[in-house]
Amino acid sequence: MLIEIKNRGSDTKVILSGEYESLKDCLEKNHGANLSEANLSAAHLPGADLSGADLFGADLFGADLSGADLSGANLSAAHLPGADLSGANLSAAHLPGANLSGADLSGADLFGADLSVANLSEANLSAAHLPGADLSGADLFGADLFGADLSGASLFGAKGMRLPVISISGTKHNFYYHDGVIRVGCESHTVAEWMADYAEIGAEAGYTESEIEEYYKYIKFCAELKS
Numbered sequence: 001m002l003i004e005i006k007n008r009g010s011d012t013k014v015i016l017s018g019e020y021e022s023l024k025d026c027l028e029k030n031h032g033a034n035l036s037e038a039n040l041s042a043a044h045l046p047g048a049d050l051s052g053a054d055l056f057g058a059d060l061f062g063a064d065l066s067g068a069d070l071s072g073a074n075l076s077a078a079h080l081p082g083a084d085l086s087g088a089n090l091s092a093a094h095l096p097g098a099n100l101s102g103a104d105l106s107g108a109d110l111f112g113a114d115l116s117v118a119n120l121s122e123a124n125l126s127a128a129h130l131p132g133a134d135l136s137g138a139d140l141f142g143a144d145l146f147g148a149d150l151s152g153a154s155l156f157g158a159k160g161m162r163l164p165v166i167s168i169s170g171t172k173h174n175f176y177y178h179d180g181v182i183r184v185g186c187e188s189h190t191v192a193e194w195m196a197d198y199a200e201i202g203a204e205a206g207y208t209e210s211e212i213e214e215y216y217k218y219i220k221f222c223a224e225l226k227s
Contacts, residue, residue, distance in 0.1 A: 008039040008059040024048045147188040151176050164225070168218055172211050177222045184215060194219045
């Protein structure tokens with residue numbers, strides 16, 4: 001079928017055109033093409049390989065990019081409200097100034113991503129992987145960060161972030177607390193759940209008694225913050 005990708009601001013300016021099986025096929029066969037300001041709104045691209053793509057200022061409103069590989073991609077100033085990026089690989093992606101309001105980023109890998117001054121209001125970032133990400137100046141009002149890993153992330157000037165955020169380099173795994181939820185390694189539970197079951201969880205994860213006691217001190221400290 002004939003696939004045409006046009007500029008978001010002009011119906012006459014064609015960026016890519018040709019016979020392909022699908023839009024996904026077109027983008028993957030033109031890997032490395034300049035897609036800046038492309039109109040890809042409502043595009044169906046689950047699992048697409050867009051690693052390193054130049055999508056500067058592109059319109060991806062409501063697009064399905066679930067499970068897509070966008071590692072290292074340039075999405076600066078891109079328009080992504082309501083997009084599905086669940087489980088996507090956005091590690092080291094460039095997203096400064098991007099509009100991700102209401103986007104689904106649950107379980108996405110955003111390790112080392114640049115999200116400075118991005119609009120993440122009402123976005124779903126539950127269980128997202130954000131270590132080392134730059135969220136300075138980002139809008140996080142109403143964002144769901146339940147179980148997200150923000151260890152080492154820059155939150156300077158971020159708006160709407162519920163404080164405190166506590167990150168501790170423990171003996172066995174990193175300890176992370178935010179908004180009533182504690183994550184240790186791959187285990188993520190509420191403070192109340194940790195207080196009740198910390199010994200059992202630690203033993204099942206192969207922690208020594210001394211390590212369990214170490215992490216209990218961190219858990220208790222967070223529990224006291226909430227009381």
